[in-house]
Amino acid sequence: MELLIFAAILIVFVAFILIQGILIVRQSETMVIERWGRYHRTLSPGINLIIPFMDQARPIMMLSYRGSQPFISNEKRIDLREAVLDFPQQPVVTADNVSIGVNGVLYFQIIDPKRAVYETENLVLSVQTLAQTTLRSVLGKMELDEMLSNREKINAELQGIMDEAGDKWGVKVNRVEVKDIDIPSEIQSSMNQQMSAERDRRAAIARAEGEKRSEILKAEGDRDAAIARAQGEQQAAILAAEGQKQAAILHAEGEARAIENITSSLGANAKPQDAVRFLISMNYIETLPNIAKNGERVFLPIESAALVGSVGGIKELLNPSVVAAGTQQN
Template sequence: MDAMLVIMLVFALLVVVLLIKGLMIVQQSEAVVIERLGSYQKTLTPGVNWIIPFVDKPRSIKVRRYQAIGGENVAVVQEETRIDRRETVLDFPAQSVITADNVSVTVNGALYFQVIDPERAVYQTENLIQAIEILAKTSLRSEVGRMELDKLFESRQEINDKLQIVMDEAGNKWGVKVTRVEIQDINIPVEVEDAMRKQMAAERERRALVLQASGEREAAIARAEGEKRSNILVAEGEREAAILMADGQRQAIDKVLSAGNEKLDPQLVVGYLLGLEYLKTLPEIGKQGDRVFLPYEASSVLGAVGSIEALLKGTSK
């Protein structure tokens, strides 16, 4: 009786131990791949799970992480049985890349991914993080190698989108969803940076000269347009003045002819009027100096004035 009781207690204790040993609690956002006798059995979901002790075993997954050791990021490979299903960022170290115009640049990038299918993440690749990192590096070299340096700085988003497409296609096979790829830094050699700085300064100077030349051209056009308008106005004024002068002379001639009862010669009247104008200008001519020389034709003009006045006096009498 005592032996039977001992056996039952031992059996009960064994059952309790087996229950405790097979009890496995999976945290939220985690997953555990279970193998039974070396083959895939199931994937444990968050919560309380039970497996057969010594028969079912969690399958470990290799994870490559970077740890700061001695001021440098050193890659460390770890084995973990719990697969983190949260979105993870992989900040892989900077690498040297050759652009299409043979310039060596150093590119540092970051990759965001999430494990969607833990079974594929375990069985489809030997080291998930290493596979993702190497694929990201090779894809980055390939995309950057197609571009020239000037285009590289303005095409970051284009490179990010292409890398995400490539990584997402490969990630589907590994049970991984690549959510985003970002290029953080692009470092160029010092001599290339100096050359680019000089090029930018020259470009700014060229734009300044173009703007200055454009301003001068517009100013010259405005001045020419103003001068053109001024000349037009002057010409119109002179034309109107000439018309008024001619009209005044015509009225003066008509007045003199009417005063002479139409007995005067029109040509003689014209000479008379010219003589009057000439007499008006003599005081101004006299101001030119001590001696004034008059042309010979002036005597005939003055004679015409005298003859016309005599005729007018006779007519009036």
């Protein structure tokens, strides 16, 4: 009977030892195991065997928030997934002495559980404190306008600093973002006025550019029109001159043929000057009626009487056919 009791106790003890020695680690989790208080190994996901009482899981201190209240807990299972840390708002004085409130969000992931356990007492608190001090340091070197317009630059600089510092703790900082910037009301009012003035300035510049472009186009149109008019007038003058030239040539050719005809009709003793005087006299006689129309009295120069008198002498030398030919040519 005593032997059965002892056997039962031994079986229960062995079962208890086996149960205590089997650890199931879920995916994306791990555990740091110490043997007799010293680091032994890091468990991988799945079934793991340990020696009870000799091997113990080393807990990690984690800071979390329940609402707005911080809560510190000791966790034996280390979560390897990306975690989000939304640290509260803190005051920052910019390079141009503007007091603002800034809060941000940080995304980090534990990549070395051993260093995360042994290199810092409270991993999340250390990361949060480093993020806050780094944020104040980076933003304190910038002016407010630069801070508001260069958030991507700020995020990249914060991530670089945090990733380098977190490497010692076995933490990978994936990204850091400035979430909210609380600006004092008087500064916000001044910024609104500045933005309004800037919009008015841009609108004035746009109007001026439009008017300038309109004037340029108008001037170019006037210039092209003036060039076109000048070219048209030049072409018209050229054509008119060409017409006058052709008319003068034809008139001169007609006069030359008339002189030749009259000279040939007078015979071998005729002179070309007599034919020219005859044609001038005939033109003068034809013009007299038009001169008389311009007034009641007509004054003729002395030379005209002699010219008319010479016409009779020339006519006697010419036969009627020659006179008719000279008249038709004129």
